[in-house]
Amino acid sequence: MTLPTIDALKDQAKRLRSALENSGQRSSHSASLELVARQHGFKDWNALSARARVNAPPPPFSVGQQVRGAYLGQAFTGRIRGVAAMSGDSQFRLTVEFDEAVDVVTFESFSAFRKRVNVVVDRAGVSPKKRSDGVPHLKLAL
Secondary structure (H helix, E strand, O other): OOOOHHHHHHHHHHHHOOOOOHOOOOOOOHHHHHHHHHHHOOOOOOOOOHHHHHOOOOOOOOOOEEEEEEEEEEEEEEEEEEEEEEEOOOEEEEEEEEEEEEEOOOOOOOOOOEEEHHHHHHEOOOOOEEOOOOOEEEEOOO
């Protein structure tokens, strides 16, 4: 049996709690999590969340992984030096060390080079934060 992600299960519990409260039944968030666990055939939330984490897809990033892409619109190659999961398994904080320093300024009159950056990305390697023109801060070519 394939289970939804932890984030999806938590969203399901939030919707359940809201529906219960709209019908006049008060419910805590933890009680809603327990109800979701029983809906999926588990005795409690701890059992469901443990199983859902085992079924989670492996992280798409690893320390030492060679990467390439664009940072603030500038092409780069480099290595991942640090990975931390955030928001369940849907976002990751990466430390990327560039092979060659990247100039993050687009003005001709001066430059600002970065050799290492910390950035949050989704599973596809795209940062949710964007420049003013809508381009993601970092986009990996996976």
